Amino acid sequence: METEHWLQRLIAQGLTIGIAKRALLEDYYYDELEFVFAEYNALHRKGEDVEEEHVGALEFLGALG
Numbered sequence: 749m750e751t752e753h754w755l756q757r758l759i760a761q762g763l764t765i766g767i768a769k770r771a772l773l774e775d776y777y778y779d780e781l782e783f784v785f786a787e788y789n790a791l792h793r794k795g796e797d798v799e800e801e802h803v804g805a806l807e808f809l810g811a812l813g
Contacts, residue, residue: 761785 758781762772765788776784 759769759772762781763769765785767776767784772781
C-alpha cells in the first residue's frame, strides 16, 4: 500500500532538497511542507516560464502592513 510508508517518503523528499531529518520533524509544521516543496520545485524548473514576484525587504518582513 502506498500510504504505508508516507513518513519515510516525506523524510526522503526533505533530504533531497536539503532539509535534515531532525529539522524536518522538529522545525517545520506538516501543513507548511507542501508549500516548501512546491516553492523548491518552482525554483528549480528548467525550460518553463515561471512568474516571479518581487517584494521589498520591509514588505516581506511584514513591516508595511
